[in-house]
Amino acid sequence: MHELSLCGSIADIVGRHAAGRTVSVIHLQVGQLRQVVPDTLVYCWDLVSADTPLAGARIDIDHVPARMRCKACGHSAEVGDLPVFACPECGGVNAEITAGEEFMITSLDLETGT
Amino acid sequence: MGRFHRHEDGTEHSHEHEHETGDHSGYETGTERVQVLERIFGENDKTAAANRAALSASGVRTVNLMSSPGAGKTTLLRETLSRLAGEKRVGIVEGDIETSIDADRLAGFGASVALVNTGNGFGGECHLDAPMVASALPRLPLADLDLVLIENVGNLVCPAEFDVGEDARAMVYSITEGEEKPLKYPVMFRSCQLVLVNKIDLLPHLDFDLDGFLANLRQVNPAADILQVSARTGEGVDGWVDWLRKI
Numbered sequence: 001m002h003e004l005s006l007c008g009s010i011a012d013i014v015g016r017h018a019a020g021r022t023v024s025v026i027h028l029q030v031g032q033l034r035q036v037v038p039d040t041l042v043y044c045w046d047l048v049s050a051d052t053p054l055a056g057a058r059i060d061i062d063h064v065p066a067r068m069r070c071k072a073c074g075h076s077a078e079v080g081d082l083p084v085f086a087c088p089e090c091g092g093v094n095a096e097i098t099a100g101e102e103f104m105i106t107s108l109d110l111e112t113g114t
Numbered sequence: 115m116g117r118f119h120r121h122e123d124g125t126e127h128s129h130e131h132e133h134e135t136g137d138h139s140g141y142e143t144g145t146e147r148v149q150v151l152e153r154i155f156g157e158n159d160k161t162a163a164a165n166r167a168a169l170s171a172s173g174v175r176t177v178n179l180m181s182s183p184g185a186g187k188t189t190l191l192r193e194t195l196s197r198l199a200g201e202k203r204v205g206i207v208e209g210d211i212e213t214s215i216d217a218d219r220l221a222g223f224g225a226s227v228a229l230v231n232t233g234n235g236f237g238g239e240c241h242l243d244a245p246m247v248a249s250a251l252p253r254l255p256l257a258d259l260d261l262v263l264i265e266n267v268g269n270l271v272c273p274a275e276f277d278v279g280e281d282a283r284a285m286v287y288s289i290t291e292g293e294e295k296p297l298k299y300p301v302m303f304r305s306c307q308l309v310l311v312n313k314i315d316l317l318p319h320l321d322f323d324l325d326g327f328l329a330n331l332r333q334v335n336p337a338a339d340i341l342q343v344s345a346r347t348g349e350g351v352d353g354w355v356d357w358l359r360k361i
């Protein structure tokens with residue numbers, strides 16, 4: 001349940017960028033290796049944003065699959081569902097993660113006009 | 115203003131100027147997309163860096179100790195403190211959702227203990243984050259310490275996500291937890307430099323497949339140091355204390 005404190009951080013960042021304007025959508029990028037449960041995040045967001053100027057802003061999540069690069073042979077591959085970080089090409093286990101650890105607010109949709 | 119995203123091949127770019135509704139006519143009410151590109155852990159990580167700098171400036175090395183509840187962190191710490199007594203001056207940051215039970219268990223072993231209760235009115239935070247550790251550090255006499263051990267909240271998920279300013283991460287895993295845990299909680303197992311395989315004295319009494327566990331651990335973290343210990347009997351604890359001397 002660290003989604004609750006994450007939502008506090010999201011509110012801080014969004015509030016700073018919105019600068020008083022109404023936020024309709026918060027676009028997040030969440031990597032596969034981030035242990036964030038999307039439904040829990042949305043639920044916690046409703047709790048955290050209620051009765052604040054950010055109430056009503058919707059969270060939109062762009063999932064990023066985990067990818068690895070084998071340090072032995074250089075082969076790049078998707079990690080897949082089972083978290084096994086072994087190279088499918090040479091079997092090497094010394095791999096670096098090249099994607100899947102993102103946890104970022106990429107953009108905001110702000111209401112325009114009156 | 116654009117739509118930043120990442121493709122399967124890892125490339126990233128932004129599309130220029132999308133509108134969900136409205137256009138540039140000046141008459142429509144709609145939305146405008148503004149790029150943010152800010153990491154959600156950014157603030158935590160800034161505080162973690164400040165913690166790390168404060169600890170380092172005092173000549174203190176710091177280990178973040180993580181595990182599931184009941185894996186044996188506090189028992190191990192008691193054994194650790196009695197072995198390091200007179201040699202290293204140790205401070206403990208004790209994270210628990212509620213109660214001072216673990217902090218009380220560590221009293222009388224010559225260490226300074228700063229308790230952080232993470233209760234927040236929503237059932238309690240399941241982890242220590244950098245600001246919580248920052249709030250505990252002024253309650254430790256850092257200038258007089260050599261080593262700070264952070265006993266994180268018992269949980270195999272959330273603590274792994276938060277840098278608190280440690281120099282190294284160690285995990286206490288108990289063989290009563292089953293062989294498959296590294297595969298189910300790869301982020302925590304992967305984030306540690308050391309995995310202590312605790313309660314090894316119970317091995318003859320369990321169906322636990324030690325080789326299977328070690329193979330699973332190697333799959334998610336081939337680089338981790340591994341020590342088999344029993345905090346209860348003291349078996350292997352000297353190896354852990356040696357590891358602490360070297361970090």
